Amino acid sequence: MMPKACRHALRAGVCALLALPLAGCFEQPLSILDPAGPGAAPITQVWWVMFWGSLAIYLLVLGLATYALLHRRRNGQAPRRALLIGGGLALPIVVVFLLLAYGIRSGQAMLPLPTSQTVFRVDVRGHQWWWEVSYPDAPGGALYSANEIHIPAGVPVDVHVSTEDVIHGFWVPRLGGKIDAIPGRTNVIRLRADAPGEYHGVCAEYCGVQHARMALVVYAHPAEDMPARLAALAGAGVDDPADLQDTQGARDFTQHCLACHAMNPRERSSQPGPNLADLGVRAMLGAGTLENTPEALRDWLRHHQARKPGNRMPQAGLPDAGFDAIADFLEHSSTP
Template identity: 45%
Template sequence: MAREVTLLWWAMLGFASLVLLGVTALWLYAMHRAPRETSAEQARRINRRWIVGGGLLLPGLSILLLLAFGIPAGHRLLPLPLAEPPLRIEVTGHQWWWEVRYPDGVVTANQLHIPAGRPVDLAVSSADVIHSFWVPRLGGKLDMIPGRRHVLRLQADRPGTYRGQCAEFCGSQHAHMAIDVVAHDEPAFQAWMAARRELRFSPPPGEAGAVFEQRCGRCHRVAGVSEGGRAPDLTDVGSRPSLGAGTLDNRPGALRRWLREHQRLKPGNGMPAHDDVTPETLDRIADWLETLAP
C-alpha cells in the first residue's frame, strides 16, 4: 500500500514538473519574442486557438491521463474481496495504548504481529476519542473512529519491525502512543500464534500474587490469572519491545521502573499510581511480569 502511495506521489510530482516547465517555457517565449503586427481578425483567431487548446484540450487531456493512472492505483488501495480472504485483525485505539485482537481469541497490546508476504486486513476502531492508525513504511493512515470499523489492507513484503504511531491528536500523551509491528515469515508467524494460543500462567507466590489478582487483575488480563479487559493484556508483556506504547524500551528492569514511576514517565495515563503497594511487592510483580512471554 505504501508503494502505491509513493508511486502516485512521484507520478503527480513528475507531471506537475512537466506542466511547470511547459508554462515557464511559454512565458519566456512570450516575454522575448518580437511583437508582430496582427489584424483584429487574426488576433481573434489566435485567442480562440489558445482558449480551445490551452484552456480545454490540454487540461482535459491532463486530467484524463492522471485519472487513468490514479483510478487503478486507488482501487489497489481498497480492501476489495480477494479469492482467499485475508487475515483480519482488530485494532482498537485507547487513550493511550493499542488493543490488538486476532480471530481465534488471542489478544495483545501495543504490538502487532503479522505474517509477511500476504495481505492483512486491519479493522480499526476506537474506544474513546478519534485516533489514527499509521505505519508509514507499510501504508497510508486511517482514522479510528468510536463506533465505526474502518478496514486498512496492508502487506509487509519482507519480515522485519515497522514502527507505527497514532496520527491524530488524542490528548496529552498522544506522542506516547506508538505501536511495534513485527512481520514474521509464515512459519514463524504460525509458531507465534500457536505459542500465544497455548499460553497460561499462574500468579506469583505470596503478597505479589494477591495484589496482582485483586488489584491489577481488575483492569489487566493475564491468561490463566486474571480477566480484566480495561487495560493492556499483559499475557506476553515480557516479550514486548516497549512499555507504555513506546514510552520506555522493555529492557531488563524496565518493568520495575514502569510500575514505580509510570505517572512520571507518562503523566495522566489511565493507570492509577501504585503508591500504597510496597516497592518490594511491586518489584516482585515486575520480575514476574518480565517472565510472561510465549
Template identity: 35%
Template sequence: MHPGPVPRSRHESPAGKPLRGAPRLRIAAASCCGLAWHARGASAAPAHDALSPAGVQASHIFSLWTLTLTVCSLVFAAVLIALLVAMTRAPRANRDARPDLSPLERPEKRVGRVVGGAAAVSVVLLFGLLLADVATDRALSRLPVADAVHLEMTGHQWWWEARYADDAPGSGFAVANELHIPVGRPVVIALKADDVIHTFWVPNLHGKKDMIPGRQSTIEFRADRAGAYRGQCAEFCGLEHALMAFTVVAEPPAQYDAWVARQRAPAPQPANALQAQGERLFTTGNCAGCHTVRGTSAHGVLGPDLTHVMSRPMLGAGTFENTPANLESWIKAPGSMKPGTTMPASQLSAQDLNALVAWIGTLQ
C-alpha cells in the same frame, strides 16, 4: 498500566480545558512526521516510510504518488520557464512611457494559441491523474483475501489493542501495540475506536484508515517483505497523540505460527518466592482491576493484556524501551514518563515493587 485518559472532547485536556496552541502543534507535527518514535531511549526505530513500500497495497499508492509528483513537477517547471521567458522578452519602459494598449485592438493570436494549448494540456493531465486515482482505488479494493489472517484493532487513548480471532474455541488472544503477520498472506483488520477518532496508518503497507467510535471499518493489506514497520495514529486524539505508535512485524509463516503458539500459552508459574510474592501483589492489588494475565485470576479489561508483556520491545505504545528499569519507573510514576496517562502512581514499598517487577519480568 492503563496508558491513557479520556478527555471531554478530542481537543480538550483531561481537566476539560482546551489544549494550548503550541503543545497541540508540537504533538500533531511530531506524529505526522513520524517523530513519535524518538521515544525515550528507543535504540532502533522500525521503518516508517511511505516511499519504501513493503506490500502490494503500498506499492499501488507509491506508484500513484510518483506519477502525481512527476506531472506536478513538470507543470511547475513549465510555468517557471514561461514566466522567465516572459520576463526576459518583456520590453523595458521608463516612468514616462505610455501604456501599450494595442493588444486590445489587435488580439495576439499567437499568445491565444499558446494559452489555449496550455489549458488543453492541463485538462488532459488532470483527467489522466483522475483516471490513475480511480485505477489505484480499484486495485486497492481487489486484494485477494482468501486464507487471510483476521484480527481486530481498537484504538484507545493512547494505545492500541489487537485481538486475534479464534481458530478454535478459546484460542483467541490479545496483544498491545504490536502486530505480527505472516509474509505473503493477506491480513484483514476490523478497526474500532473506544473513545475518540483515531487513524490507523502503517505507510510501508497501506494508506490511512479512520477509526470512528460507534462504527467499524476494515483495512486489508499484505506484506511481501519481512521486516518491522512502524504504525502511528494519524488523527489528533488528545494529549499523548504523538506517543501512540505500534509495530507491525512481518515474518515468515513458520516464525509467525511459532509466535501465535507462544501468545496462546498462559503465563508461566512463579519459579521462586520473590516471583510468587509479585504475582500475589498483582492479582490482589489494583493491577488486576485493569489488566489481564491469562493463567491467573487477573481479568481486567481497561488496560493492555500483560500475559506476554515482556516479549514486546517497547512499552507505553512505543514510548520507551521494555527494560526492567523502565518498567519499574513506569509502575512507580507513569505520569512522569507519559504525561496524561490515567494509570495511578504506585504506593508499593521498594521491596514489594522489586517483587512485582521480578514477576512481570517472567511474562515472556
C-alpha cells in the same frame, strides 16, 4: 556582487536545507518511499508521479512566465484565448481528473476484495494512547496483545480497525495507506508484507496529548512460523493472577492492576488497559515510549506519568518493594 566565499556558503546552506527533508524519505522505518508490499507500492508510485508531474508543470509555468517577461510588448497585448482556456481551464481539469482516476485505482490494492488466497485477520482497536491487538481466528478463540502485530509474510492480511474512544488513524507506511479508526464502526484495510521483517506504524490522526507516543510495530514472519507464534501467545501469561496468591507480586497485581490489565491472553478486561500476558517478550513499553528492559519496566511502574504524561493509567501508590514485587511477577509470568 557577493564575495565568492559567501556565495559558496549560501549555496551549501541551501543544499543542506533541501537535502534534510529529502534524506528523511528514503529507507527510514516510516518511509512511504520504501514500500514493502502491494498495499504500499502504488502509493509510492502516485507520489513519484505527482512529484515529477508537478515539477514538470512548475517548470512549464516558469518557462512561460520567463518568455512573457522577455518578450513583453509595449502596448501590452492580451494573451490568446486559446492559451487562457487551454492552460487555465482544460489542463487543470484533465490533470486533476487523471490523478483522481489513478489515485482511486491505486487504492484498490488496499481494499478487502474477495480473493482466492486465504486471508489472515487481525483486529486493531485504538485507545488513548495505545493499540489493542487481537487475533479473532486464532485456534481456540481470540487472543489479545497490544502495540505489536504479528502477521505471516506473503499473505494478505485484513486489519479490522476500530476505536474505543476518539478517532485514531492506523498507519504502517511501508505496508499501506492510512485508515481512520472511527467510533462506532469498523474499517478494514488489506496489507501484505512481501518479506519477513519489522514494519513500524504510528497513529496518523491527532487524538490527544500523547498522540505522538502511540506507535506500533508489525512483525512479519515466514508464513509457516505463524501457528507457532499464535501458540506461544496462547501459552503466555497466567490464567488468573487471583489464583496465585502465594507471592506478594501476584497479590499486589490482583489488587491494584487486574481491573485494567488482563494477564490471560484470551481475556479482554472490562476497563481496558493493554493485555500484559506477553509483556515480557514485547519490545516496547507505553506504545513506543520506552524500550522494554527490566530497568525500564520498574521505571515505568514508578514514573509512567513522567515518561508519558497524561496517559490513562493512574499512578499506583505502592512502596518501592511493592513495585519490584509486581515487576518480578510480571517478568516471571509473561516470558516463556
